[in-house]
Amino acid sequence: MAKIVLVLYDDPMDGYPTSYARDDLPQPERYPDGQTLPTPKAIDFKPGVLLGSVSGELGLRQYLESNGHQLIVTSSKDGASNVLDKELPDAEIVISQPFWPAYMTAERFAKAEKLKMIVTAGIGSDHTDLQAAMEHNVTVAEVTYCNSNAVAEHVVMSILALVRNFIPSHNWITKGGWNIADCVSRSYDLEAMNVGTVAAGRIGLRVLRLLKPFDVKLHYMDRHRLPEAVEKELDLTYHSTLESLTKVSDVVTLNCPLHPETEHMINEKTLKNFKRGAYLVNTARGKLCDRDAIVSALESGQLAGYAGDVWFPQPPANDHPWRTMPYHAMTPHISGTSLSAQARYAAGVREILECYFENRPIRNEYLIVQNGQLAGVGAHSYSKGNATGGSEEAAKFKK
Structure with a gap:
């Protein structure tokens, strides 16, 4: 037994x-x-x-x-x-x-x-x-x-929620308001933006495929480069470094596993290489990001928004700053x-x-x-x- x-x-x-x-x-x-x-x-x-x-x-x-x-x-x-x-x-x-x-x-x-x-x-x-x-x-x-495809769907939803300023707009309605100017003052079109994924495995590649019809410019970095046929099919730009990817991306989505090599890969230093006003989506693992660096980047305007479905540790303390930081679209870990x-x-x-x-x-x-x-898969990914x-x-x- x-x-x-x-x-x-x-x-x-x-x-x-x-x-x-x-x-x-x-x-x-x-x-x-x-x-x-x-x-x-x-x-x-x-x-x-x-x-x-x-x-x-x-x-x-x-x-x-x-x-x-x-x-x-x-x-x-x-x-x-x-x-x-x-x-x-x-x-x-x-x-x-x-x-x-x-x-x-x-x-x-x-x-x-x-x-x-x-x-x-x-x-x-x-x-x-x-x-x-x-x-x-x-x-x-x-x-x-x-649940890879389920997570990829959540990524696309999160990107749109951030770029279109959906959650604050919804909140005005629940408060009884009709505050159009307040809603659209941070709302943009996703079309024509540059979107980059850190890792293009099962989830990252699915995200790229789902985003293709939005007429965005697609970028990716991965230690395992995709086949040339896939790059041509999706018109992908490959990047060998995080700095190269983030310098050109309006939206960055993290889709890589957490292990010692990726822990806190998004930190105060690497965030300086992002375009000012970029959006960051993380449905992978909370510990890919330095907690306080994310808060500071949102407060300074270096990031225009952060959507995270993952935290560290889980569940997070009630006073975790990601619960109350500005311009976020956080959820409990529900995507998968x-x-x-x-x-x-x-x-x-x-x-x-x-x-x-x-x-x-x-x-x-x-x-x-x-x-x-x-x-x-552990030998491939970790x-x-x-x-x-x-x-x-x-x-x-x-x-």
């Missing part, structure tokens, strides 16, 4: 839903690069229901308990006496989501002597100390591509946990668990760490090291 600890975000404040806005859940047949959607042998949930909160349990309880395993589901992951730390010593598998991450630090690895696997229900495994995972020979896996995406990443977690318990290989595209080294430093600050959320 294995003990599995599943860390999920809390249920809605008014209780777990008894009905939903839609009756059906359209899903793609496969991902744009041809990768198939998750293929577990079975699922024990109805696609379209809320699976990512505690009561949803990712639809895993029946499967795990019917096979003799123990499932612990909790949202308690930070601070003194949290449930995760209590259950870690004899846990074999820990599962959490990037939206409410169980920060698996070196200290937690030291407590978890029976730990064999960590699974990200979603994409992005930076909340795990990958160096410690390699040293402890713990497998790290994630459901690659399950739509009900549509949840159905895919819940099925992907089930697939990974089936492979693990049946001693079958886990898909190479799901692997981050295996056999003491970066593996699969670097050795640890990016969890400072995660203990998440305990301040409820203080």
Whole structure:
């Protein structure tokens, strides 16, 4: 019997839903690069229901308990006496989501002597100390591509919300106003602007494709250059450095993973290379940006707006300055946990668990760490090291 600890975000404040806005859940047949959607042998949930909160349990309880395993589901992951730390010593598998991450630090690895696997229900495994995972020979896996398109849609929405000054305009209506001049004094057309993405992997490339019909000039930087045919198809300009990209971009969107090489890549120094009045969108990871440098750039006008769906740590403290800084379009980390995406990443977690318990290989595209080294997509996208430093600050959320 294995003990599995599943860390999920809390249920809605008014209780777990008894009905939903839609009756059906359209899903793609496969991902744009041809990768198939998750293929577990079975699922024990109805696609379209809320699976990512505690009561949803990712639809895993029946499967795990019917096979003799123990499932612990909790949202308690930070601070003194949290449930995760209590259950870690004899846990074999820990599962959490990037939206409410169980920060698996070196200290937690030291407590978890029976730990064999960590699974990200979603994409992005930076909340795990990958160096410690390699040293402890713990497998790290994630459901690659399950919510990439969902995040890309959020990027485009965020860009438009910033450039068109949508959120302040909406707020005037809810206040009973009709303040057109106040609304349009910071509103522009996206058309003809230069938009650059930092990284053009699954999410970044999808963003570029979605933006192409807006008649913008598209730019990208990535350590893996796209095929020439794709560059010609989308009329892309390639940049080998962040400075080159940001100097020409009216909008910059961050779509790269967090690891030691990308931590705080957007900081006081690099922000000076941005065009004055540029917009910055970050749906990747909050720690790609220096927190206070973003605030200062918005206050000085170096940035005209910042839209972030990601914070560090998560959840952020109630007094986190990104909650109150000017000209922002911040959201809790929701871009990749739509009900549509949840159905895919819940099925992907089930697939990974089936492979693990049946001693079958886990898909190479799901692997981050295996056999003491970066593996699969992890070897392509990450670097050795640890990016969890400072995660203990998440305990301040409820203080």
